[in-house]
Amino acid sequence: MISRRPVGSDGELVGLPGRSEPNVRLQNVSITFGDNKALDSVSLEIPAGEVVGLVGENGSGKSTLIKILNGVYRPDSVTRLFIRGEEIFPYEDPSAFRRHGISFVHQDLGLVPALSITENLLHERILHARGAFINWRAMHREAAGLLARFGIAADPRQPISTLADTDKALVAILRAVEELGPNKTLLVLDEPTVFLPRSGTELLFGAVRKLLDEYDMSVLLVTHDLEEVIENSDTIVVLKGGRLQSVLPAESATPASLSERIVGRTVGTGRPVRAAGPAETVLDCTGLVSGRAAGVDFELRRGEVLGLTGLAGSGFEDVLPAIYGAAPRGALARGIVYVPADRKTEGGMLEVSVAENALMPRLGALSGPFGLSPRTLARHGRDFVERYDVRPSDPGKDFRMLSGGNQQKVVLGKWLDTNPSVVLLQDPTQGVDVGAREGINQRLLEAADDGTAVLCATTDYEQLALICDRVLIIEDGRVVGELAGADVERNTIAMHVMQGHRGTDPIRKVG
Amino acid sequence: MTATADQKSTDKATQQDAPTGARRAARGPAWLSAHNLERFALPGAWALLLLVFSAILPENFATAGNFQNIFGSQAVLLIMAAGSLIPFTAGEYDMSIASTMSLSAMTLSVLNVQHGVPLGASIAAAIAVGLVAGAVNGFFVVVLKVSSLIATLGSGTLFLGIVYWMSNSSTVTGIDRGLSTATAGSRVLFGLQPQFFYGLAVAGIIAFVLSRTPYGRRLLFVGQGRQVAHLSGLKVDRIRAGSFIASGLVMSLAGIVYAGSLNGADPSSGQSFLMPALAACFLGSTAFVPGRFNAWGTLVAVYFLYSGVVGLQMLGAKNFVQDIFYGGALVAAVALSQAIRHRNAATRS
Numbered sequence: 001m002i003s004r005r006p007v008g009s010d011g012e013l014v015g016l017p018g019r020s021e022p023n024v025r026l027q028n029v030s031i032t033f034g035d036n037k038a039l040d041s042v043s044l045e046i047p048a049g050e051v052v053g054l055v056g057e058n059g060s061g062k063s064t065l066i067k068i069l070n071g072v073y074r075p076d077s078v079t080r081l082f083i084r085g086e087e088i089f090p091y092e093d094p095s096a097f098r099r100h101g102i103s104f105v106h107q108d109l110g111l112v113p114a115l116s117i118t119e120n121l122l123h124e125r126i127l128h129a130r131g132a133f134i135n136w137r138a139m140h141r142e143a144a145g146l147l148a149r150f151g152i153a154a155d156p157r158q159p160i161s162t163l164a165d166t167d168k169a170l171v172a173i174l175r176a177v178e179e180l181g182p183n184k185t186l187l188v189l190d191e192p193t194v195f196l197p198r199s200g201t202e203l204l205f206g207a208v209r210k211l212l213d214e215y216d217m218s219v220l221l222v223t224h225d226l227e228e229v230i231e232n233s234d235t236i237v238v239l240k241g242g243r244l245q246s247v248l249p250a251e252s253a254t255p256a257s258l259s260e261r262i263v264g265r266t267v268g269t270g271r272p273v274r275a276a277g278p279a280e281t282v283l284d285c286t287g288l289v290s291g292r293a294a295g296v297d298f299e300l301r302r303g304e305v306l307g308l309t310g311l312a313g314s315g316f317e318d319v320l321p322a323i324y325g326a327a328p329r330g331a332l333a334r335g336i337v338y339v340p341a342d343r344k345t346e347g348g349m350l351e352v353s354v355a356e357n358a359l360m361p362r363l364g365a366l367s368g369p370f371g372l373s374p375r376t377l378a379r380h381g382r383d384f385v386e387r388y389d390v391r392p393s394d395p396g397k398d399f400r401m402l403s404g405g406n407q408q409k410v411v412l413g414k415w416l417d418t419n420p421s422v423v424l425l426q427d428p429t430q431g432v433d434v435g436a437r438e439g440i441n442q443r444l445l446e447a448a449d450d451g452t453a454v455l456c457a458t459t460d461y462e463q464l465a466l467i468c469d470r471v472l473i474i475e476d477g478r479v480v481g482e483l484a485g486a487d488v489e490r491n492t493i494a495m496h497v498m499q500g501h502r503g504t505d506p507i508r509k510v511g
Numbered sequence: 512m513t514a515t516a517d518q519k520s521t522d523k524a525t526q527q528d529a530p531t532g533a534r535r536a537a538r539g540p541a542w543l544s545a546h547n548l549e550r551f552a553l554p555g556a557w558a559l560l561l562l563v564f565s566a567i568l569p570e571n572f573a574t575a576g577n578f579q580n581i582f583g584s585q586a587v588l589l590i591m592a593a594g595s596l597i598p599f600t601a602g603e604y605d606m607s608i609a610s611t612m613s614l615s616a617m618t619l620s621v622l623n624v625q626h627g628v629p630l631g632a633s634i635a636a637a638i639a640v641g642l643v644a645g646a647v648n649g650f651f652v653v654v655l656k657v658s659s660l661i662a663t664l665g666s667g668t669l670f671l672g673i674v675y676w677m678s679n680s681s682t683v684t685g686i687d688r689g690l691s692t693a694t695a696g697s698r699v700l701f702g703l704q705p706q707f708f709y710g711l712a713v714a715g716i717i718a719f720v721l722s723r724t725p726y727g728r729r730l731l732f733v734g735q736g737r738q739v740a741h742l743s744g745l746k747v748d749r750i751r752a753g754s755f756i757a758s759g760l761v762m763s764l765a766g767i768v769y770a771g772s773l774n775g776a777d778p779s780s781g782q783s784f785l786m787p788a789l790a791a792c793f794l795g796s797t798a799f800v801p802g803r804f805n806a807w808g809t810l811v812a813v814y815f816l817y818s819g820v821v822g823l824q825m826l827g828a829k830n831f832v833q834d835i836f837y838g839g840a841l842v843a844a845v846a847l848s849q850a851i852r853h854r855n856a857a858t859r860s
Contacts, residue, residue: 328744352732
């Protein structure tokens with residue numbers, strides 16, 4: 001069923017000259033953004049009937065590679081791309097990929113919830129139907145056939161929104177295969193299982209195998225979940241820093257060996273441990289269930305910086321909104337503040353000035369006998385932008401005119417100015433430039449020194465390593481491990497997040 | 512309202528809290544900035560309009576009587592437009608303002624004229640009706656979660672139906688003389704009717720509330736970022752519902768003035784205030800604090816629009832020019848305020 005290719009002594013694949021042409025062959029794929037080579041001479045082959053897993057850290061070039069196959073980015077001219085032996089680059093028009101039978105399923109699936117299963121599945125044909133009328137009966141019949149073949153128990157007339165998550169993902173995959181039209185070459189699955197339960201993942205890859213048996217196509221699977229990629233691929237491609245790190249058969253890979261290839265050798269650099277005596281617990285979270293968090297336990301102590309991390313979809317992202325979002329007023333009354341991930345809709349008001357955004361929690365206090373005077377607002381605004389180093393240092397500017405990093409300084413400063421006892425931060429460095437990142441980390445450490453407890457949920461391991469006293473790793477909705485002291489180090493965190501602990505010993509069980 | 516451009520440049524120049532004199536000196540050379548031109552474009556256009564019509568029609572337009580008419584007769588519209596700013600600032604539409612105003616005016620008239628209820632009690636009832644109408648809107652929008660545009664269009668029609676019902680579809684006149692004397696009777700200052708000063712007072716109070724009180728900022732925060740406001744601990748739903756109740760209250764004041772100026776109420780004429788009030792709100796948002804609904808801009812817009820109508824009518828235009836002018840002004844004002852926002856997004860520094 002699965003074609004295996006010979007393996008060399010070092011566990012990497014040996015090229016086989018004269019073998020039949022793979023479905024997709026990439027040679028020397030390179031792309032340069034400014035001075036930065038995002039991809040540097042990456043070559044790989046995707047043979048028919050195979051699932052090729054693509055893994056690498058954030059920034060390794062994974063998504064850039066996909067965006068090249070998508071036509072979003074145009075690679076450098078040294079790049080050569082072949083589909084079924086035919087060279088298609090340089091192309092006139094990026095739709096060449098589509099015409100040659102490449103389609104995508106992204107993490108968000110891209111389904112339209114209110115439309116019926118049939119409309120979602122066959123949208124291409126419905127949109128381009130000839131004649132004045134659509135033969136709905138035939139369409140529904142065809143959709144029903146597809147559903148039955150892949151074991152989805154649903155009426156094709158029902159809206160997508162009524163399906164379970166797993167079935168939605170299956171429909172998205174079937175739709176992508178439909179989109180391929182008659183020449184089916186490559187299906188790219190871009191983290192399609194992030195939001196699925198374990199059983200759903202198995203069902204999904206069952207369907208993928210069925211598709212591979214049926215059509216002469218291949219699958220490129222992009223994921224962060226190492227167990228998933230080992231279980232479900234034939235070959236695994238590791239990217240690191242924009243280069244091909246290794247290509248290895250999935251059967252010879254283990255999560256440990258793979259994460260070492262992805263992250264690189266771990267060097268226990270250690271870090272300056274902040275003087276931390278026993279301190280009172282300010283936030284005791286027991287059995288938190290919300291979204292994908294399925295019983296999260298931890299204690300947050302005064303003056304400590306605690307990190308929460310895990311793979312996307314592991315549930316670590318659901319903890320802070322659950323603590324704060326349900327009742328912000330109650331949380332605020334207890335001195336808990338929240339810096340949300342989405343600065344544009346949750347963090348700040350785009351068309352309101354920096355001063356007003358920053359002074360929002362303190363308006364009552366700033367109001368004098370004649371109300372809020374523009375002078376007072378301007379003075380406190382000036383003081384604010386100076387203290388938090390907001391650039392440009394003009395408090396009258398609209399929030400939206402600031403860069404991501406400066407917006408984040410405003411949101412963080414707005415809350416730090418209320419002298420909180422607990423600061424919750426969700427993904428605080430997302431879209432934040434390096435300089436601002438440093439400033440934000442500095443602020444957080446200072447706040448912790450003053451006794452504030454900081455809880456930061458992020459996949460930015462670098463940031464965690466820089467600021468955290470302890471890091472909790474969440475998997476399948478639970479805390480599976482805790483790193484402290486010298487283990488709070490970028491690569492160690494990455495390694496533990498990626499390797500997974502299902503059924504293995506936790507690093508150190510907590511709670 | 513907030514730190515505006517001239518202050519900003521001053522702030523940069525004089526980091527310390529300089530005495531007022533120094534501030535003004537530093538502001539001097541910058542007064543002709545593009546931003547200031549924009550802030551004062553609407554008052555400038557109004558002044559120009561007055562000058563042009565006065566030049567063309569020295570006999571009719573440029574008379575004290577005409578100016579007394581222009582200023583004195585728009586109190587109801589001014590109060591209504593100023594009141595609409597409250598829900599607008601909170602990010603909601605109140606399309607029921609005209610009906611709420613009519614409902615209050617009619618309640619007052621029917622109680623006082625047909626049922627002999629004393630004037631004071633009738634006025635209190637009119638205010639209560641306005642508050643209830645606002646609460647109904649708030650209920651539709653916040654509890655039933657109907658979009659405010661639809662909810663208030665619906666409730667406006669509903670209120671109007673009640674107006675026709677309780678008035679038997681006919682005009683009710685003959686309110687206690689005291690009311691008409693207090694609104695339109697004597698000429699208090701500069702030959703202006705008292706209602707002009709009521710309008711000015713309401714606009715002034717709303718200007719103060721919106722720009723200088725924490726409550727005004729909270730309305731703005733809810734309007735500009737509902738989720739941000741919620742996460743910052745504001746009682747978003749209460750503020751949204753409250754904005755409709757406040758609007759209902761102000762509309763009832765407009766209704767009382769309207770009843771006073773007509774010495775009664777008729778069921779249909781109130782509707783003609785809706786579009787001019789909206790036009791004035793949007794046009795006003797292009798002035799003084801461009802991009803933000805503000806009461807002083809709205810005040811200038813009310814008189815700018817009405818001056819135009821009066822001038823055109825004196826030039827021989829028929830009554831329909833009013834509809835064409837206000838309707839066109841509404842669309843033009845919205846287009847203009849959007850252009851300002853886009854321009855702000857692209858270039859303002």
